[in-house]
Amino acid sequence: MAASALRADGGFVLLDSQPRRTRWWALGLGVLAATGFQPFGLWPLALLAGGLFALIAARSGGWREAALLGWLFGMGHFTLGNSWIATAFTYQAEMPAVLGWLAVPVLSVYLAIYPALAAGAARALGRAGPGWAFALIFAGCWIVAEWLRSWVFTGYAWNPFAMVLLGPFERPGLALLAPFMGTYALSGLAMLLGWVLVALARARKWGLLAGGAALLVAGMYLPQPALRETDLALTVVQPDIAQDRVHEPAFYEDHFRRLASNSLPKTPGERRIVLWPESGMVDYLQEGYPQRYYDSTTAFGSPVLARRRLAGAIGRNALLMTGAVDLEIGEEDGLIRALGARNAVTVLDDKGDIVGSYAKAHLVPFGEYLPLRWLLEPLGLSRLVPGAIDFWPGPGPRTFDFGAYGKAAIQICYEIVFSGEVVEQGTRPDYIFNDSTDGWFGAFGPPQHFAQARMRAIEEGLPVLRSTTTGISGVIDAHGVVRQHLGMRVEGRIDGKVPAAAAPTLFSRFGNGLGLAWAGLALLAGLIALRRRAG
Known part of the structure; x- marks a missing residue:
């Protein structure tokens, strides 16, 4: 690790921050974050990868560097998450099947723009470094970026990051919050949770980290509601x-x-x-x-x-x-x-x-x-x-x-x-x-x-x-x-x-406007915290 590694005050090394190697970290963290999706379902690894990516975006040299890191994260994330697309090319005869393995990274080149937008915008707005203010701003920007991905150029809404919070078949997991937030806001929450885990590790607050991890596990395995x-x-x-x-x-x-x-x-x-x-x-x-x-x-x-x-x-x-x-x-x-x-x-x-x-x-x-x-x-x-x-x-x-x-x-x-x-x-x-x-x-x-x-x-x-x-x-x-x-x-x-259907949810009434409202609250809270710290 380089001397400029990301550390807590006690010298606890998390990531190498040398620019060239940090870019490799971003690419690799994107791949790891995709392991939270099915069929892997490695949601703890995905949350940690998301939190670490937010950390290196916060410590980047500026918004351009943060956007590049976001794009690299997206390349790794979407290439693994969408690898199934390549299989589709084996069931047609009009084009060479090998094009499927080209189609996946080509699609990822485009989809990676959205994590780049989130990271670049968060770094531009939360320019003071990796504090809680930046975490809130990053979460808000992530929500907006995922919403944009769902409709720009007809939209490609596959695998929002919120999917890592969905529990096993018999339990809803932390996705039970979706009626009050919507999927895209839940994605921002997932990134924020990852940040919290990483921040507690950096600060060596092992008791709080263990308690927070236990609460996450409990939330992911809450008993199923009664069947109606x-x-x-x-x-x-x-x-x-x-x-x-x-x-x-x-x-x-x-x-x-x-x-x-x-x-x-x-x-x-x-x-x-x-x-x-x-x-x-x-x-x-x-x-x-x-x-x-x-x-x-x-x-x-x-x-x-x-x-x-x-x-x-x-x-x-x-x-x-x-x-x-x-x-x-x-x-x-x-x-x-x-x-x-x-x-x-x-x-x-x-x-x-x-x-x-x-x-x-x-x-x-x-x-x-x-x-x-x-x-x-x-x-x-x-x-x-x-x-x-x-x-x-x-x-x-x-x-x-x-x-x-x-x-x-x-x-x-x-x-x-x-x-x-x-x-x-x-x-x-x-x-x-x-x-x-x-x-x-x-x-x-x-x-x-x-x-x-x-x-x-x-x-x-x-x-x-x-x-x-x-x-x-x-x-x-x-x-x-x-x-x-x-x-x-x-x-x-x-x-x-x-x-039986449940009562109409908050999301069913307000749709994605609800998620954008959560994004606005996160951005506002982050900007207020940033201003107070500067003052």
Whole structure:
């Protein structure tokens, strides 16, 4: 270690502060901070890494150096946290699979801008060094940066740092604070907690450090709240359709068999909802398309007969919510054809009639559409989902009133990660249905995706019912506790009752404005403390 190492007054060395080596520290701390996410779940290590990063940002030579350190931290953090993206490239043939391992760091180059903004802004505002004032300012800046990441350029809200505070399946952990803060403010709190641990270690206050660590552990393992259920029965189906077979016509009937056999009523005539995943069923269910589209994918070449077959699988008094694809038909070059598609959930009653339809609003760039297609397609780039037409976005969150089957909000796949954007304002549902295809994303992506669905349940105080092709499917109550689940690469069904919704949360009323208010309070408190210390 260099002579200029970061020390407490007693000489306790924490980090090397020589500029070149400090940059390597920032990169490495970003990697360590990502181990708090699933499937690792090493939240103590993540908190310490976050606190140490805040410390070296505070001791940097100025805001430019702090921003560089933030960018390096983000590079390490997002490269590990998003490594599952590389796996998606192995399930398409239009581009070399090796591009996946290039795509992850390229994406991280952009995402790392947000930790850079947080660190640079905090260093500019809290320029007096690593005190409590800086810690509060840093937390406030981190909140704002994560909020920006969630919507700038359509947003990429995957893995906010708050996810390290989510407990194991049977316990909400410190994420139980999310109803009062929102996810992005909880991220700022996580960074602040890491700072506290590091500050106590630097000051050699071992008793306080041990006490604080004990409180953190107690918070992460608080007993689960009592389960409250409604009288509405549910069946969640997980067909375990391998990703490389999803779009293969030779397996379409096998897909239906798996879905149907796991959907048959155990109690004939019972009122229940049946939930099928995204991409499990390939039939076009809407009418009015040119016949050639039905002939290529739809059972009996008829959307009416296909819907009746689905109704027969669920039985009397059941309501089916299934992933589907809808087409936008129009004329181009004198030919009536599909101009675009919608990633949809179609809702059918027990007669096969369509009683509701939702189209995905948050589409995945390069997954469901190719940005700047006119430029990138001639260069050999393509989207990951097969097909020559792009998906079109839907209008956004909606609440569907299905009468005796409850009020449902629907979020398709990736949409569930967007804090504050999963429920239609002013029309509170009884539950959220999240269908997904997670077979693209290897071992890391599905548990991270499931964890973020849990966070939405906690924030909104609403149960989340999740059906996926290959896992993880589950029933999550309004406190984020996983009441039942099916793991990865398992075929099966979950039967039970829909958990009851909690009372509307503070976050459900104010959305991300609540998190920004916490950011403002943290910044104000930090700036006041800074001014008093200067005075």
